[in-house]
Amino acid sequence: MPLTFPAHQSVVLPLKRYFPTRIDGLALVVGAGAPDVAFGVGMSWLFAHNPVSLMVIVPAVVAYCTALRRWALPGLFRYIPAVPCADLRVYGAMAVGSPTLVTSTVSATIGAASHQAWDSLSHAGHPVAAALGLDQFLFVAAFGPVSINVTPARLVQYSGHTLGSLAAVAMLYLWARQRPPELLDWAEADRLTAEGRPQLIPVLAILIPMTVIGFIMWPLVFGGRGPFVIIVAWAVAMVAVGRWIERRPAALRTRETEATDNAG
Numbered sequence: 001m002p003l004t005f006p007a008h009q010s011v012v013l014p015l016k017r018y019f020p021t022r023i024d025g026l027a028l029v030v031g032a033g034a035p036d037v038a039f040g041v042g043m044s045w046l047f048a049h050n051p052v053s054l055m056v057i058v059p060a061v062v063a064y065c066t067a068l069r070r071w072a073l074p075g076l077f078r079y080i081p082a083v084p085c086a087d088l089r090v091y092g093a094m095a096v097g098s099p100t101l102v103t104s105t106v107s108a109t110i111g112a113a114s115h116q117a118w119d120s121l122s123h124a125g126h127p128v129a130a131a132l133g134l135d136q137f138l139f140v141a142a143f144g145p146v147s148i149n150v151t152p153a154r155l156v157q158y159s160g161h162t163l164g165s166l167a168a169v170a171m172l173y174l175w176a177r178q179r180p181p182e183l184l185d186w187a188e189a190d191r192l193t194a195e196g197r198p199q200l201i202p203v204l205a206i207l208i209p210m211t212v213i214g215f216i217m218w219p220l221v222f223g224g225r226g227p228f229v230i231i232v233a234w235a236v237a238m239v240a241v242g243r244w245i246e247r248r249p250a251a252l253r254t255r256e257t258e259a260t261d262n263a264g
């Protein structure tokens with residue numbers, strides 16, 4: 001697959017830029033990764049990449065985004081460190097908004113369907129790739145003793161990994177720098193991000209051991225699904241960590257804000 005994140009998101013992210021009020025950016029981004037995550041929770045790969053599975057995937061994406069908005073995102077975005085030149089924490093404000101159920105459902109559907117369409121061209125085992133002959137042998141690339149059979153599907157896959165990921169990161173970075181006024185209420189975004197300061201240690205203390213254990217366990221327990229099982233665990237942990245941060249006493253958060261002001 002092209003990377004579950006952020007390569008798959010690059011295809012649909014421009015929709016949020018050009019239809020800012022009609023698209024739920026969070027449901028779009030989560031939806032664009034969701035078919036791989038569905039594989040991680042036990043759906044077969046082929047089913048999770050078949051349009052029929054949207055009937056299961058889309059409601060799950062909308063429910064997950066609702067949980068993220070309600071419990072986790074305000075806290076999580078206070079904990080992301082600022083990137084020099086472009087403060088990506090402002091996207092927390094875009095994610096927190098309150099889109100209608102229809103907007104979220106449409107956005108999740110577009111995201112997940114775009115993922116399935118892209119993968120259908122880049123996977124040798126997919127019926128669409130097979131029907132178009134994209135999984136047919138093209139040429140052999142030899143690197144010393146190692147030779148790789150290259151197919152058109154594989155070329156789509158590897159170029160998608162690289163170019164798609166670069167494009168998604170570039171888009172988010174440029175928007176945070178240029179601040180297009182129709183995309184986001186930037187003043188509100190600045191206010192939200194200024195409410196706390198990043199403290200990555202408690203977050204990393206949970207996520208790093210979980211990931212290390214996951215990487216050790218996956219060949220034994222989950223086989224090829226392993227990386228996606230880890231993504232599911234991360235997704236659940238994000239809600240829990242964000243919820244925990246939000247529930248801490250308000251006084252503690254105020255002290256953090258004062259510390260940031262003094263430091264600045």
Ligand SMILES: [Zn+2]
Binds near residue numbers: 035036
């Ligand atoms: Zn996929």
